[in-house]
Amino acid sequence: xxxxxxxxxxxxxxxxxxxxxxxxxxxxxxxxxxxxxxxxxxxxxxxxxxxxxxxxxxxxxxxxxxxxxxxxxxxxxxxxxxxxxxxxxxx
Numbered sequence: 094x095x096x097x098x099x100x101x102x103x104x105x106x107x108x109x110x111x112x113x114x115x116x117x118x119x120x121x122x123x124x125x126x127x128x129x130x131x132x133x134x135x136x137x138x139x140x141x142x143x144x145x146x147x148x149x150x151x152x153x154x155x156x157x158x159x160x161x162x163x164x165x166x167x168x169x170x171x172x173x174x175x176x177x178x179x180x181x182x183x184x
Contacts, residue, residue, distance in 0.1 A: 096150040097133030100125050105147060112137050 098105060101115040116134045119125060125133075136142045 095129060097136045097146055098150060100129055100133040
């Protein structure tokens, strides 16, 4: 299933009037098929299916200025042969 918010090009807080207007605009653009547009409108018009769409297709603001995380701790390389098996033997 395609994202209905992207098909209709509406924000998640759009009301039914905005959804209907976006449906006519999307039909004129002809980027998606008429069935995809109709399904997106039907999905976003009902409150129960719209709630499911909100969880399935969350819309986030783009994070262009984010840099990847860097590890602050470097792993310690342990040689298996240097481990003393009797070090913690309490018996």
